[in-house]
Amino acid sequence: MEGPRRRSLPWGARAVLSGAVVAAGACALPVARGNVPWGAFGLLAGLYALCEWPARCPFLVGRVTVPTGSGSFFPVLLAAAFLLPPAAAALAAVPGALLGPVEQPPRSIRRLWRAARLALAVGAAAEAHRRLGGRAALGGPALAPDFPYALLPAGAAALVFCAVLAALDGLILWTAERLPARTAWRGLFPRSLAPYCVHGLAGLMMAVLWRSPYGPPAALLVLLPMYISCWVFAQYHRERAAHQATIRALVQAVDIKDTYTRGHSERVGLASVLIARELGMDESRLEVLRFAGILHDVGKLGVPTRLLRKDGPLTPQERAVIELHPEYGHEMVRGIGFLGEARAAILHHHERLDGSGYPYGLAGPQIPEFARVVAVADAFDAMTSTRSYSRARPVGAAVEELERCAGRQFDPVMVRALARALDRHGWHPAVTADEPDRGGAADSGNVPACDAAPAGHA
Amino acid sequence: MRRAAPRPLPVTVAGVYGAAAALTAWALARTLWYGIDEPGVALAFGALVAVGELVRRGSPGEERESAPLGSAGALAYALLGQNAGHATHHGVLQAVAVVLAAALVGAVPHVALGRGPSLDQVARRVLTVAFAAACFQPLYNSGTLERWVGHGPYYALFLLLVLVLTALCDAVVAAALLRARTSFPYGPLLRDELRALVGVGSAVCATGAVIALAVAVAGLWALPLFCVPLLLTQLAFRRYAAVRTTYRQTITSLARATEIAGYTQPGHARRVAVLSRAVGRELGLSEPELTVLEYAALMHDIGQLSLVDPVPAGATAPLPAAEQHRIALLGGAVVRQTGVPAEVAVIVERQADPYREQPLPARIVRTVNAYDDLAGAPGGPGSSLSALEQLRLGTGRDYQPEVVESLARVLAKGCLTLVAPG
Numbered sequence: 001m002e003g004p005r006r007r008s009l010p011w012g013a014r015a016v017l018s019g020a021v022v023a024a025g026a027c028a029l030p031v032a033r034g035n036v037p038w039g040a041f042g043l044l045a046g047l048y049a050l051c052e053w054p055a056r057c058p059f060l061v062g063r064v065t066v067p068t069g070s071g072s073f074f075p076v077l078l079a080a081a082f083l084l085p086p087a088a089a090a091l092a093a094v095p096g097a098l099l100g101p102v103e104q105p106p107r108s109i110r111r112l113w114r115a116a117r118l119a120l121a122v123g124a125a126a127e128a129h130r131r132l133g134g135r136a137a138l139g140g141p142a143l144a145p146d147f148p149y150a151l152l153p154a155g156a157a158a159l160v161f162c163a164v165l166a167a168l169d170g171l172i173l174w175t176a177e178r179l180p181a182r183t184a185w186r187g188l189f190p191r192s193l194a195p196y197c198v199h200g201l202a203g204l205m206m207a208v209l210w211r212s213p214y215g216p217p218a219a220l221l222v223l224l225p226m227y228i229s230c231w232v233f234a235q236y237h238r239e240r241a242a243h244q245a246t247i248r249a250l251v252q253a254v255d256i257k258d259t260y261t262r263g264h265s266e267r268v269g270l271a272s273v274l275i276a277r278e279l280g281m282d283e284s285r286l287e288v289l290r291f292a293g294i295l296h297d298v299g300k301l302g303v304p305t306r307l308l309r310k311d312g313p314l315t316p317q318e319r320a321v322i323e324l325h326p327e328y329g330h331e332m333v334r335g336i337g338f339l340g341e342a343r344a345a346i347l348h349h350h351e352r353l354d355g356s357g358y359p360y361g362l363a364g365p366q367i368p369e370f371a372r373v374v375a376v377a378d379a380f381d382a383m384t385s386t387r388s389y390s391r392a393r394p395v396g397a398a399v400e401e402l403e404r405c406a407g408r409q410f411d412p413v414m415v416r417a418l419a420r421a422l423d424r425h426g427w428h429p430a431v432t433a434d435e436p437d438r439g440g441a442a443d444s445g446n447v448p449a450c451d452a453a454p455a456g457h458a
Numbered sequence: 459m460r461r462a463a464p465r466p467l468p469v470t471v472a473g474v475y476g477a478a479a480a481l482t483a484w485a486l487a488r489t490l491w492y493g494i495d496e497p498g499v500a501l502a503f504g505a506l507v508a509v510g511e512l513v514r515r516g517s518p519g520e521e522r523e524s525a526p527l528g529s530a531g532a533l534a535y536a537l538l539g540q541n542a543g544h545a546t547h548h549g550v551l552q553a554v555a556v557v558l559a560a561a562l563v564g565a566v567p568h569v570a571l572g573r574g575p576s577l578d579q580v581a582r583r584v585l586t587v588a589f590a591a592a593c594f595q596p597l598y599n600s601g602t603l604e605r606w607v608g609h610g611p612y613y614a615l616f617l618l619l620v621l622v623l624t625a626l627c628d629a630v631v632a633a634a635l636l637r638a639r640t641s642f643p644y645g646p647l648l649r650d651e652l653r654a655l656v657g658v659g660s661a662v663c664a665t666g667a668v669i670a671l672a673v674a675v676a677g678l679w680a681l682p683l684f685c686v687p688l689l690l691t692q693l694a695f696r697r698y699a700a701v702r703t704t705y706r707q708t709i710t711s712l713a714r715a716t717e718i719a720g721y722t723q724p725g726h727a728r729r730v731a732v733l734s735r736a737v738g739r740e741l742g743l744s745e746p747e748l749t750v751l752e753y754a755a756l757m758h759d760i761g762q763l764s765l766v767d768p769v770p771a772g773a774t775a776p777l778p779a780a781e782q783h784r785i786a787l788l789g790g791a792v793v794r795q796t797g798v799p800a801e802v803a804v805i806v807e808r809q810a811d812p813y814r815e816q817p818l819p820a821r822i823v824r825t826v827n828a829y830d831d832l833a834g835a836p837g838g839p840g841s842s843l844s845a846l847e848q849l850r851l852g853t854g855r856d857y858q859p860e861v862v863e864s865l866a867r868v869l870a871k872g873c874l875t876l877v878a879p880g
Contacts, residue, residue: 139675144542147679202687205672212675218614221671224664225687228657232694236701242797243705249796250712256764256792302718305766328718335714336707 009109012175017113020168024119028094030087041088043216044080048073048096051223074161074196075226077118078203079219081126081157082134083210090123117168125161129153138211145208154207158200162192202226247294254300258308264381267429269293271377271418274425278417285341289370292342296349296374299329323358326350345370349378352409372411376402376418379410384427395427468638474631478581481588485554494556495547499538502678504560506531506685511564513692514575525575526662526692527685528564532557532583533624533666534673536591537617539598542677547599550591557587578635582628590624614671621663625655641871646742653745661691709798713756721762721769726830731755734826736868737861738819751819753798754805758823761789761806773831774810782810813858825849825861842869 009017051073073096080092097115104110129135134153139145170185177184202222210219251265272293276286300308303325307318314322330347333339348362348371355363383398393401399419406412467475494500510528536553538546548556561575561583568574594617597603607616629651636651637644665688672680713727734755738748762769762785774782790807794800801819808820809827816824833845846866853859 145676147676151683198686198690201683205668205684205687208676209668209671212671213610214614214671214675215611217611218668218671221614221618221664221668222687225661225691228661229687229691229694232657232691232698236694236698239698239701239705243701243708245795245797246705246708246712249792250708250715252795253712253715253760253763253792298715299718301715301763302720304719304768309766332711332714332718336704336711338704338707 009106010175010178013172016171016175017109017116020116020120021112024090024094024116024123027120027123028087028091030085031091036085036088037083040083040210041080041092044076044084045092045095047220048076048080048092049099051076051227052096052100073223073227074199075202075206075223077122078125078154078158078161078200079206079210081122081161082129082138082154082203082207084126086123086126086130089126090119093118093122113172117165120168121161121164124164125157128160129157132156138207140211141213145211150204150208154200154204155197158196158203159193161200162196163189166192199226247291250298251294254297257303257305258297258300263429264385265294265297267381267385268296268374268377270429271380271427272373274421275373275377275414275417278421278424279413288338288340288342289345289373291339292345292370293374293377295329295333295339295342296346296378297325297329298332298346299325299327301332302328323350327359341368341370344368345374347371349374351375353411354408357409367411372414376410376414380418381429395422470634470638474581474585474635475577478584481554482558482584485551485558485588488551489555495549495552496541499541499546499678500535500548500552500556502681503531503535503538504556504563506681507535507557507560508564511561511575512567514564514568526658526665526695527688528561529583529586530662530665530669530685530688531681532561532587533590533621533663534669536587537594537620537666537670538673539594539603539670540674543674548595549599550588550595553591553595554584554588558584578632582631582635585631586624586628589627590620593620593623614667617667617670618663621667625659625663626652629655629659640739642739643742646739646744650745658691658695661688709753709756709796712760712796716759716762719763719768721765722759723773723830727756727759730758730823730826730830733830733865733868734819734822737822737826737864740864740868741818741822741861743819747819750799750801750805751822754793754802754809754819755823755826757793757796757798757802758789758806758809758827759785760792761785761787763792764788775828775831779810786810812855813861818861821858821861825857825865828852828857829865 076096077089077093080089083089084092094115097118098111100111100114102110102114132153134150134157137146137150137153139150166185166188170188173179174181174184205222206219209222210216212218254265255262269290270293273286273290276289281289303322307314307321310318326347326349330343333343333346336343345368347359348367351357351360351362351367351371352375353364353367353372355361380398380402383393383401384395386392399415399422402410402415402418403412406415507528510525510531513527514525535548535557536550538548540546558580561580565574594603597606603613603616607613629648633644633648633651636642636647665685669680669684672684710728713731716722717724717726731752735748735752738751743751759774762774765785765788769777769785774785777785786807786809789809790803793803793806805817805820805823808816809824811820813821813824829845829849832848833842846862846869849857849862849865850859853862
């Protein structure tokens with residue numbers, strides 16, 4: 001749910017929310033009948049609340065990085081499900097869920113929903129665990145736990161926990177976010193299964209140690225590795241975002257020098273991915289290819305700014321200097337390990353199928369696949385965006401032009417793939433911030449459209 | 459710069475190696491002579507340590523704790539008092555012998571591939587296991603521990619105490635080894651080691667204690683099950699390390715842009731980064747501060763990309779102050795667009811200010827950059843000396859005297875292998 005325009009909750013969502021709250025209440029009601037180990041209950045509920053609290057604590061926010069996103073502390077909840085009767089276990093999840101941080105409004109409704117959903121899931125997991133005789137398998141102060149049987153009730157409880165959460169999440173996506181019923185549940189369960197199994201294992205360790213003579217202090221030790229993993233994963237995501245910003249900065253550094261091609265790199269990345277999807281490349285290669293498209297002109301950083309911004313026609317010497325940019329780019333990114341094939345694409349994106357391109361004059365299949373993709377995407381975007389020396393051409397005309405040059409300059413396979421992809425998805429690049437009035441009559445070698453194209457200079 | 463001839467082993471390192479070797483020899487001899495108590499338990503823990511060693515990755519020194527599972531298993535064996543309710547009787551020496559033998563078995567494939575654990579790691583592993591076992595086994599086997607803390611929650615807390623002490627001793631030894639090798643100040647090295655303990659170190663210790671307790675309660679079943687959370691931690695750290703490596707490579711590439719564009723001398727950014735890091739170490743900066751310093755040093759010239767014409771020879775040091783200042787501000791603007799911490803941009807922006815107005819990292823970057831500009835021209839040690847002399851003349855306003863002297867010490871040590879251009 002984004003922003004304040006969703007202030008009013010749809011009726012379906014209200015019904016789901018109140019239904020969940022009522023069900024959670026009914027689930028926790030048997031607590032009133034007594035027979036609850038209040039000491040363990042208080043410790044576990046307090047522990048979960050304490051785990052969720054630091055993210056909201058005014059003294060700690062900004063000083064320590066805490067793993068955000070609920071789920072980091074589910075081992076505590078699962079341990080509660082293993083140790084407490086179902087009703088008490090359901091109730092133990094409530095204080096922490098109400099206390100935890102919520103990122104978007106409406107906050108109180110979200111808190112309520114989270115508490116109800118966790119209480120239901122924990123209650124159901126505890127019930128499953130109890131029915132399979134998990135309590136006895138945990139052992140006790142004088143009794144050894146019954147391994148490997150203890151794994152069965154614990155595994156079943158983790159499965160139930162995961163299934164209830166997935167079902168409730170799908171329900172709220174369907175009613176509140178109005179996702180279609182088929183997509184609301186897709187992938188929710190299988191995606192979260194593995195993490196919940198690990199949480200279940202940690203919960204089982206906590207429960208076994210809790211019941212052992214060593215007691216709760218030993219159980220707390222189990223949480224430390226889990227907490228640290230979550231913390232490191234949070235840092236990992238932060239660092240990855242920073243890395244992507246740096247890649248963008250590389251591209252923006254090109255824009256500083258060569259102002260009139262703004263947005264070109266991102267669009268070439270986009271078009272390259274369109275082509276590759278059509279060819280059925282797998283996801284990891286797609287990601288690398290996107291980077292190849294984004295960074296294909298990074299070597300322009302090595303070309304003197306005066307030359308890139310020059311008005312009027314270029315002398316042969318000047319053109320020779322500009323044609324060095326693929327080699328500069330390759331030299332620049334050669335140290336970036338993860339780019340892999342993309343480095344070859346950066347080096348060879350100005351090669352032509354008939355061998356008349358640069359820098360090495362490779363022909364046909366000698367040209368790396370990624371380079372052939374990027375070459376087509378580059379030419380396509382150059383033709384369909386407005387440049388100082390030419391108006392943007394319609395997509396259809398650009399594709400015709402590409403098809404005309406296929407075989408001589410471009411790989412026909414790539415051109416056909418692009419045409420098919422455009423038929424299917426259309427061309428809606430997100431980045432359209434062209435600034436056509438910058439620069440002069442640029443003839444700066446970055447438009448590899450074929451012989452007949454207006455900017456052609458081959 | 460000439461690589462220094464292999465120096466004799468420093469006394470500290472020789473001492474640590476000697477102690478570890480003597481202990482190992484004694485432990486192995488005694489264990490072979492008297493045989494192994496509870497061979498089943500020893501075999502199970504040995505297998506855990508060997509597997510932990512097998513799944514290690516990365517060259518030694520790249521990550522602080524490259525085999526957390528092996529370390530946790532070793533500590534757990536050192537602190538094991540019971541197996542499913544029955545007391546165990548292995549002593550300190552058997553713990554050392556089993557852990558070392560298992561670690562060596564697990565390291566065989568790595569050694570074959572040429573990336574085995576370093577001698578430092580092996581020595582530290584032996585010493586930590588011996589320390590933990592020596593704190594625990596005699597007390598436990600003689601029944602003293604039972605009288606002191608009983609067999610309840612205090613027992614778990616006692617294990618934790620022993621592990622904390624062990625980790626502290628390990629940090630002290632590690633910092634001492636590093637100090638002996640590099641002669642950087644001891645305090646900051648120890649601080650970095652202790653800070654690393656908070657991360658993976660505490661997870662290893664906690665898992666070690668949990669395994670020791672869980673085996674005592676549930677028997678050897680606990681071994682495979684209870685390692686899973688630690689494997690998760692290891693995976694998380696590995697991914698984090700991978701993304702950090704990539705990040706550094708990308709920043710280095712961005713830094714190389716100015717060289718390829720012909721604005722600066724080849725290798726300039728790398729040299730300034732390496733030298734700045736060494737000076738920062740010598741001045742006692744902590745590891746996170748050193749990372750910020752390194753990024754800033756790599757990108758300090760990035761502002762030149764915005765110039766239409768290159769500066770002569772790419773050296774900013776001889777330029778008029780106003781021009782230097784302008785380039786610094788342009789650079790800060792580019793750096794702010796990258797995802798690096800804001801401190802980096804501040805350092806890049808203020809690199810041309812008089813030193814009294816600068817933060818310490820900016821002083822270092824300014825001094826080292828000037829040194830490389832002045833000495834980077836063709837020449838050998840002679841030009842290096844004259845460059846230092848020029849820096850000393852500028853200590854009234856531009857360069858902080860302490861930083862210049864630190865740079866002189868780093869250069870004099872010559873332990874720094876400066877990278878070749880490119």
